[in-house]
Amino acid sequence: MLLSIDDIHASYSGIRALDGVSLHIAKGEMVALIGPNGAGKSTLLNCISGIVTPTAGSIKVEGVELVRKPARAISRMGVLQSPEGRQVLPDMSVLENLMVGANALHGRAPTHDLGDVYRLFPILDERREQMAGSLSGGQQQMLAIGRALMGGPNILLLDEPSLGLAPVIVQQVFDALARLRQDGMTILLVEQNARKALQFSDRAYVIEHGRVVTQGSSSELAHNDDILAHYMGTGGH
Amino acid sequence: MFLQQVVNGLIIGGVYALFALGFTLIFGIHKIMNLAHGGIFMTGAFIGLYSVQAGLPIWVAFILAMIGAGLVSVIIEVTAFRRLRQSGEVEFSALISSIGANLVLVSIAQILSRTQVLRFPxxxxxxxxxxxxxLRVSALQLAIALLALVLVGVMSWYLYKTAFGRQVRAVAQNERAALLSGIRPGAIYFQTFMLSGMLAGAAGVLVGLAFNSIHFMMGDPFLLRGFVVVILGGLGSVAGALVASLGFGVLQTLSIAYLSASLSDIIIFGLLFVVLLLRPNGLFGKDEAGVLRGRR
Known part of the structure; x- marks a missing residue:
């Protein structure tokens, strides 16, 4: 297993966000984490990235324990997140944002160079000198993913990449993810757009109230109308 | 002698720029209004003076003053700001904390100098x-202009042209995103406070030389002028602080030469209000949304 999460508990501001979540991802897998708003999906990603410290449990990447490691050390190991709301650096150019992403390499060999990122997202090449704050939401999302790629990811954590994007842009972003997956990238995808997430991933976990309520292959889950109706609500079309 | 006054003003403006840039650097990046900046500036002047009195040449004293003031700035960061930052709401509490740090520096200097005005030999x-x-320009004035130019140039190059500077700006714009890219904010805070303190220390020695007067309260008027320069230029804007500093120096010198010394502050603060009425975010300030985004 590339990523092994075992019985993780976490809370913030006195609210219990994760209540014993276990999740495993093999190298080269694309796994979706779906569930309603407030289920604890983002908290789990932030536990992996070291931004939230779990109260109990274990998170291992290639056997190395991540819990209680500082966030910068985790990103330098190649556990890289494209955070919710993109979080691009607004007053820096597209190129500079990508170069900031390369900081996470910290001596490791890169997996993607600027050319690779520009081939994946040609619009970023066109806008390379433009300030990131002036990009559209979709372009910012592409930049956030590109920035993570520049850091040489062993595993890519994506938090709501489709949030607030027009359907045609969502399709572009997911097409890029499909290409990354084809090239062997390990991806953990957090999504509210359940249909899209299930369509593109190998396996999926459904979490609610901080617990895994069901899991399985994405194609099976995608055909389970009960699950879609019950857990996804208006999840996507 | 109009041109002579302009030259004198530009040189004083260069010193203001050294002072103001360090101040705007901390505000722009860490959103901390560091009211101890005047104290750090004064500390630099004292270190320079004591080094010269100990028999060291002025250029060594100058370097020691920069390093010493930089270290004092870093110590203030660690003792007065770091814990507050971890608690979240840093802006107001850091303001109070920086006043305290300034008082400590001023009191130490007051004791050391026995409340006297000191002078370089x-x-x-x-x-x-x-x-x-x-025109008549002294070697000291030339040295001040040259040093101000070089230091401001080096700092701009560092911030905008190097990988380190890119990390500094990344932390300034989004600390969490920087963290997720493997940047260590603690190291950035160390660098920016060191840099800011070094610029203040350099300004302290230059002012001590130029006005031949070093005393424990010398930081206060500079802090006030530093405020004006930084607000005129646009909070956090390096280019703005530079232009406003030079303009401030020239305006001050001209109003003292042609009107009266007591009018100079009225003119300068009057101008500040006019500029703020016309351009609320300063000459080089960001648009409204940009300022809000910067504060979030």
Missing amino acids: FDTFPIIIFSFWG
Whole structure:
């Protein structure tokens, strides 16, 4: 297993966000984490990235324990997140944002160079000198993913990449993810757009109230109308 | 002698720029209004003076003052700001904390100097006057202009052209995103406070030399002028602080030369209000949304 999460508990501001979540991802897998708003999906990603410290449990990447490691050390190991709301650096150019992403390499060999990122997202090449704050939401999302790629990811954590994007842009972003997956990238995808997430991933976990309520292959889950109706609500079309 | 006054003003403006840039750097990046900046500036002047009195040449004293003031700035970061930052709401509490840090520095200097005005020895800096195009410029003035130019240039290059500077700006714009890219904010805070303190220390020695007066309260008027320069230029804007500093220096010198010293502050603060009425975010300030985004 590339990523092994075992019985993780976490809370913030006195609210219990994760209540014993276990999740495993093999190298080269694309796994979706779906569930309603407030289920604890983002908290789990932030536990992996070291931004939230779990109260109990274990998170291992290639056997190395991540819990209680500082966030910068985790990103330098190649556990890289494209955070919710993109979080691009607004007053820096597209190129500079990508170069900031390369900081996470910290001596490791890169997996993607600027050319690779520009081939994946040609619009970023066109806008390379433009300030990131002036990009559209979709372009910012592409930049956030590109920035993570520049850091040489062993595993890519994506938090709501489709949030607030027009359907045609969502399709572009997911097409890029499909290409990354084809090239062997390990991806953990957090999504509210359940249909899209299930369509593109190998396996999926459904979490609610901080617990895994069901899991399985994405194609099976995608055909389970009960699950879609019950857990996804208006999840996507 | 209008041109002569302009030249004098530009040179004083260069010193303001050194002072203001360090101040705006901390505000722009860490959103901390560091009211101890005047104290750090004064500390630099004292270190320079004591080094010269200990028999060191002025250029060594200058370097020691920069390093010393930089370290004092870092110590203030660690003792007065770091814990507050971890608690979240840093802006107001850091303001109060920085007033406390300033009081500590000023009190130490007051005790050391026994509340007296100190001076560099007469021959600290060779007195050479250059005359050209009807202007008279001293070697000290040239040195000040040159140093200000070089230091401001080096700092801009560092911030905007190096990988380190890119990390600094990344932390300034989004600390969490920087963290997710493997940047260590603690190291950035160390660098920016060191840099800011070094610029203040350099300004302290230059002011001590230029006005031949070093005393424990010397930071206060500079802090006030630093505020004006930083607000005129646009909070956090390096280019704005530079232009506003030079303009401030020239305006101050001209109003003292042609009107009266007591009018100079009225003119300068009057101008500040006019600029703020017309451009609420300063000459080089960001648009409204940009300022809000910067504060979020």
